[in-house]
Amino acid sequence: MTASLGRMWALALNTFREAARIRVLYGILVLVVGANLFAVLLGEMSQHAEARVARDVGLAGISLFGSLTAIFLGVFLLYSEIQRRTIHAIVSKPIERWEFVVGKYLGMALILSVLVALFAVAMLALLAFQGIAISQAVAQAVLLAWMEVLTVAAIAVFFSSFSTPFLSGIFALALFALGRLTPDILAASESSKSTWVRATTRIALEIVPDLHLFGISGRSVDGAPVSVHGDFVSWGYVLTSCGYALAWIGGLLLIASLIFRRRDFV
Amino acid sequence: MSDEPPVIEVADLQKTYRTPFRRRKVVALRGINVLVRRGEIFGFLGPNGAGKTTTIRILMGLIAATGGTAKIFGETVPSRAARQRLGFLPEQPYFYDYLTVGELCDLAGRLFGVDAATRKRRADELIARVGLDRARTQNLKKFSKGMMQRAGLAQALMNDPDLVVLDEPMSGLDPIGRKEVRDLILELRERGKTVFFSSHILTDVEAISDRVAIVARGQVRAVGAPHELVGHTQLGVDVSLRLPEADPDAAAKSLAGDLDASAVRRADRQLTLALAGDADVDALLARGRELGARVLAVTPRFETLEDLFLRRIAEVDDPATTTPASAPRAEAAS
Incomplete structure (x- = not known):
């Protein structure tokens, strides 16, 4: 077990190192900081809603840019190893295919975590600069956004295990959108007269990660409205959501590993 | 007679690919039979497209066979336990080009589960052995093809393997580099290692191999010691x-x-x-x-290995004279 962890950690560190060289990531970081600065400007123009705007834009930036970065990195994660044939020298070592998939994912999760942390620091620094108190709700929202990013990364890796980056990107984006809009799609389908449409939509949404759970601010939990600007979710909700994310990540990586196990590297 | 299993045992190995869209069959291996004994240098000789690399990739667990069996140290491939005891240099090796040769060796060592002190010592020894001491601080991106080949050899030996599998190890090397690789292979044999390497450079194969197999169109056409194969005619x-x-x-x-x-x-x-x-x-x-x-x-x-090689390849083009080499049990007795 320790040896297996050691191999995965070696791959994770190498993946982290590789991803840290991608210049686009630094561009995204600048974009997120810019969005936060823009939020400050918007806040100044609003009628006493500086804190609301800053928090909303900051958290949306973490969720959206974090998820898009996860898709961008994830769809190339396995594909580029096969295309560049770097996988030949790795898989011929005493490493199982699932260790390779998990190790690569962990490396990507590491770089995404650093990015989310930097996005959050940028947001919190600007909140502090504006004299806005940093509430527990913000910390909880950042934690949920981080889980969302890691889940989206697993979705992208899953598609990368059998598809090209272009198709994987389309599939992952589609799943991201579906997951984010789950309650809205469900509500729309429930208004349909066709029982077939309602049933199919319910089943289809069951096999899509419910990503809206991670961006719950402005929606309701157990009938009660929740907002990062006021009454937010409990720690129990956060922990349950983290468990939900980890279950999806585990499941997706398991299927990706099973697919990857059967692949020929020519 | 030792009960120890052969280091490599390949019997009736077959591989058929299917093209992505039309699903057309492409037969790469038509029943390869090879048996490699402990401590020998075994040359796997054949023209491009003969099936050398496909066989090696099956042995390394990179692709799955569609028929037959392949064993390393008695373990059916793909086997993690077998891979723990072998070192592999792929054909035209591609490595993470942002690493230095030392970092590449360290990564290989970590994947083999080698402890940190041994990784450092072995990496230093091997980098010096393959003549890359002066390029230690350079990224692999700046390496020439020959330097990359040497880096690949160094990473392949990080676990002090019992079996070394080299796919076209002399490819891209100048005459001095080729001689150095030949010397390294001979040195490995002296240390009791088994070396299985593919090549189409006949002089290199003839000079250092204890036994060779000539492969063409996915079948072994001749197998034996070079002097046995060519010395009598x-x-x-x-x-x-x-x-x-x-x-x-x-x-x-x-x-x-x-x-x-x-x-x-x-x-x-x-x-x-x-x-x-x-x-x-x-x-x-x-x-x-x-x-x-x-x-x-x-x-x-007398007939040289080149003559034999060309004759066997020519026979493949004339099906009437095609005679695949004998089954692995017969080879074991040779």
Whole structure:
């Protein structure tokens, strides 16, 4: 077990190192900081809603840019190893295919975590600069956004295990959108007269990660409205959501590993 | 007779690919049989597309066979336990080009589960051994093809493997680099390692291999020690003569007689004739003496590995003469 962890950690560190060289990531970081600065400007123009705007834009930036970065990195994660044939020298070592998939994912999760942390620091620094108190709700929202990013990364890796980056990107984006809009799609389908449409939509949404759970601010939990600007979710909700994310990540990586196990590297 | 299993045992190995859209069958291996014993250098020889790399990739667990069996150290591949004991240099190796050679070796060592102190020591030794000491601080991105090959050799040996599998290890190397790789392979054998390598550079294979297998169109066409394979068939005799000072052209013309132009080589007054196996050498020498020529050398010409290789490949193109090598059990007895 320790040896297996050691191999995965070696791959994770190498993946982290590789991803840290991608210049686009630094561009995204600048974009997120810019969005936060823009939020400050918007806040100044609003009628006493500086804190609301800053928090909303900051958290949306973490969720959206974090998820898009996860898709961008994830769809190339396995594909580029096969295309560049770097996988030949790795898989011929005493490493199982699932260790390779998990190790690569962990490396990507590491770089995404650093990015989310930097996005959050940028947001919190600007909140502090504006004299806005940093509430527990913000910390909880950042934690949920981080889980969302890691889940989206697993979705992208899953598609990368059998598809090209272009198709994987389309599939992952589609799943991201579906997951984010789950309650809205469900509500729309429930208004349909066709029982077939309602049933199919319910089943289809069951096999899509419910990503809206991670961006719950402005929606309701157990009938009660929740907002990062006021009454937010409990720690129990956060922990349950983290468990939900980890279950999806585990499941997706398991299927990706099973697919990857059967692949020929020519 | 030891009960130890062969290091590599491949029996009736088959691989058929299917093209992505039309699902057309492409047969890469048609039943490869190979048996490699402990401590030997085994050369896997064949033209491009013969099935060498496909066989190696199956052994390394990179692709799955569609038929037959392949075992390393008695373990059916893909086997993590077997891979723990082997080192592999892929054909035209691609590594993470942002790493230095030291970092590449360290990564390989970590994947083999080698502890940090041993990784450092082995990496230092191997980098020096493959002659990359002066390029230690450079990223692999800046490496030439030959340097990349050397880096690949270093990472392949990080676990001090019992079996070293090298796919075209001399490819892209200059003559000095090729000699260094040959020396390294011989050194590995001296240390009790088994080396299985593929190549299409015949001289390299002939010079260092204990046994070779010639592969063509997905089948082994000949297997054995190079001297066993090529040493018994006398193809002819090469006769070298010093032509007389007076009218050497006439003497050369007379001695060459009806010989094909390709069998006659002349450099100033030195004439070399490649005679067929059944040629009357005594009569030629007598005629030479009559013409005032001096005999420099009479050398029997045996079949070389290149001759055998070309003959076997030519036979593949003529199905009537195609004779795949015997089954692995028979090879084991050879």
